[in-house]
Amino acid sequence: MARKIHWRELRVGLISAGALVLLVAFIMLFARVGALHGDKATLYVVTGDATGVLKGTEVWLAGQKIGLVRDVSFRPSSADTSERLIIDAEILSDRLAPIRRDSRAHIGPGSSMIGVPVVFITAGSASAPGLRDGDTIHAELALKVLDVSESMNNAGAAASSLAVEVKGLTSKFSDRRGTVGAMLSQGMPAMTTASGRMSSLLNKATRGNGSVGRIMRGNFGARVSHVMAGVDSVMSLASSGRGNIGRFRKDSTLVPTIKGMMAQVDSLRGMASNPVGTIGKAHSDSTLIKLIDQSRASLDSLMKDIKSHPLRYIAF
Secondary structure (H helix, E strand, C coil): CCCCCCHHHHHHHHHHHHHHHHHHHHHHHHHCCCCCCCCEEEEEEEECCCCCCCCCCEEEECCEEEEEEEEEEECCCCCCHHHCEEEEEEEEHHHCCCCECCCEEEEEECCCCCCCEEEEECCCCCCCCECCCCCEEEECCCCCCCCHHHHHHHHHHHHHHHHHHHHHHHHHHHCCCCHHHHHHHHCCHHHHHHHHHHHHHHHHHHHCCCHHHHHHHCCHHHHHHHHHHHHHHHHHHHHCCCHHHHHHHCCCCHHHHHHHHHHHHHHHHHHHHCCCCHHHHHHCCCHHHHHHHHHHHHHHHHHHHHHHCHHHHCCC
């Protein structure tokens, strides 16, 4: 016959469980994990853009956490458009001394290019007056990182539309009912010679070693789309930490893959910005060059993070 179990036999376990619950509640209520400990001061930051800044966003001074954002609110409409927002930050009083009147703030990702936004404050010069509790500093607007994939899709659609228009224009040139078509088919003998010379010139341009030839032979538009898609995939996979995507981050092929993508981006950059030839001159200041440079900067940032924290990327 099974022995009956009484509640008094579970007394030790119940007391231990209750003590553990009380300890956890005490830690959550009084330890305030992530909160600031010590005397605090208020510092206001005025800016025109506070994308990603919420209550609890960290405030950094020279790379070190010194405070948290308490609130983000709008200023009156009469304020300058570059200072329409005000950030109410709570910082440690003993960290206020390095912040001077000529200190500036800006908002950007924290430890890496794909990190969460933080409010950066630069240390001021010793000759400038110090700030006190309740003072205000001005933020410098930082350039936003464009969505490379969306921009490339727009560029691809525009290129496709241009190709259709060029094809239609070529067809009209070949039609004998038109002025140009009739001239090419029935015009003076000199036109035949000119047409032959033009064909020779186009052949050299598209098959030679110049920038136009390399771009035409290499299907430049498709290659750009492919490389940009690869860069986006690498950045997305490297920043994830779960499932099959997360395991890519621990894969030993990550570094060679990034180096290969960097080489392809450099190749596209050289082809598009080559000053020798019409294509290079036309694209030297275009959006395409900016997108390629931004992709290269993203890969450089990721490679720098790998070198700075190699243990994050070692496959076990």
